[in-house]
Amino acid sequence: MGSDAPSHRTRVKRLPKRARYDAETIHRILDEGLVCHVGFVADGQPVVMPTAYARDGERLLLHGSSASRLLRAIAGGVEICVTVTQVDGLVLARSAFHHSMNYRSVVIFGRGRAIEDPAEKMDAVRRFIEHLIPGRWKDAREPDAAEMKATLVVEIPIAESSAKMRSGPPVDDDADYALRHWAGVLPFSLVPGEPVPDERLPEGIDLPDYLERYTRRR
Amino acid sequence: MGSDAPSHRTRVKRLPKRARYDAETIHRILDEGLVCHVGFVADGQPVVMPTAYARDGERLLLHGSSASRLLRAIAGGVEICVTVTQVDGLVLARSAFHHSMNYRSVVIFGRGRAIEDPAEKMDAVRRFIEHLIPGRWKDAREPDAAEMKATLVVEIPIAESSAKMRSGPPVDDDADYALRHWAGVLPFSLVPGEPVPDERLPEGIDLPDYLERYTRRR
Numbered sequence: 001m002g003s004d005a006p007s008h009r010t011r012v013k014r015l016p017k018r019a020r021y022d023a024e025t026i027h028r029i030l031d032e033g034l035v036c037h038v039g040f041v042a043d044g045q046p047v048v049m050p051t052a053y054a055r056d057g058e059r060l061l062l063h064g065s066s067a068s069r070l071l072r073a074i075a076g077g078v079e080i081c082v083t084v085t086q087v088d089g090l091v092l093a094r095s096a097f098h099h100s101m102n103y104r105s106v107v108i109f110g111r112g113r114a115i116e117d118p119a120e121k122m123d124a125v126r127r128f129i130e131h132l133i134p135g136r137w138k139d140a141r142e143p144d145a146a147e148m149k150a151t152l153v154v155e156i157p158i159a160e161s162s163a164k165m166r167s168g169p170p171v172d173d174d175a176d177y178a179l180r181h182w183a184g185v186l187p188f189s190l191v192p193g194e195p196v197p198d199e200r201l202p203e204g205i206d207l208p209d210y211l212e213r214y215t216r217r218r
Numbered sequence: 219m220g221s222d223a224p225s226h227r228t229r230v231k232r233l234p235k236r237a238r239y240d241a242e243t244i245h246r247i248l249d250e251g252l253v254c255h256v257g258f259v260a261d262g263q264p265v266v267m268p269t270a271y272a273r274d275g276e277r278l279l280l281h282g283s284s285a286s287r288l289l290r291a292i293a294g295g296v297e298i299c300v301t302v303t304q305v306d307g308l309v310l311a312r313s314a315f316h317h318s319m320n321y322r323s324v325v326i327f328g329r330g331r332a333i334e335d336p337a338e339k340m341d342a343v344r345r346f347i348e349h350l351i352p353g354r355w356k357d358a359r360e361p362d363a364a365e366m367k368a369t370l371v372v373e374i375p376i377a378e379s380s381a382k383m384r385s386g387p388p389v390d391d392d393a394d395y396a397l398r399h400w401a402g403v404l405p406f407s408l409v410p411g412e413p414v415p416d417e418r419l420p421e422g423i424d425l426p427d428y429l430e431r432y433t434r435r436r
Binding site for chain 1: 227231232252253255256257258259262263264265266267268270282283285286287297298299300301303305307308310311312313314315317319321323325327343344346347350351354355357358359360361365368369387388394395397398399400401402403404405406407408409410411412413414415416417418419420423424425426429432
């Protein structure tokens, strides 16, 4: 904990006691999240874009249009930084200063490469769908050749990564525990609501099982 | 819509019909979000970090420890990119290819500067608390001089920004509407749960009104 950073740049500098470097922690955060934020440098300028992703073992997979500037840059091998963040709660301390957030985040540094092999690429596309909605892949029309051609898929090794997290109650200065302010945690979670059927859905197509029992946490 | 980008780099290149450049849309997304992802370049390498923020009119405010590498870099005037993303739902199309996400995001390009004036800095700190928990500032101990010194606050003009969003049902190819796959939207929202009082909270301190009626959407 705090001492096994895979590289200098992944070592958590601020509040190192919040850092984790084990694959299990990192994978769990990645598997729960819906979007990542990808940073790259374009003409010397940092650019941060949200996008969907999936994980395949020790690889992070990203995809998008073959015309996407972001995806083309990654396929071209530029350095990127991918960050996934879950907000778990607001931490209300007695002092304004010690207010905080409970969260779990993963930061990955690396370079990507395009996945060209048709079978490997199709498997990656399946993983994007299954990452968001487990069970969905078999209940949707598979991509055809033109759609696969219009899609760029890249992989980034997760190797150079770190997790950072905070959980639990506020930590106040000793003297402040005597203050009469409410203190505690307001939990937050990203939760699914009631599925909204498409207006053009024909009669007789029930809500599938994988949506009935949908839950984000796995 | 799609035509009033304040600069070349803020112009949304992919799917420009999803772009908005009006302040009202941009402010509403910023005011609802809890964390932003800040990108900057360190030794030629993009770095993306999640952090809390607040908005004051046409300025975005960030804060952190005076020792924070991120905050010091921003105070030093490096180019940054700040992205705020809300996930609103998963879009299940009949085809795997047309699966999508409903979301709202804002991307801001610019350079920050440190806020040094004590009154202005204290007002910014108040805004961080009020951004997360409206009504909380008056129910917490105000920062003292040492805490203010340990805090770095920076402002970034929101001027060079854009919003991008998708909402509504899936859009499938005409032929695919005949398929017997369920289609629609699985809505998502980041929602507060039941407040968890600190174990060290004395008897007789009730849950404050501003938490009883807490809601993220404003």
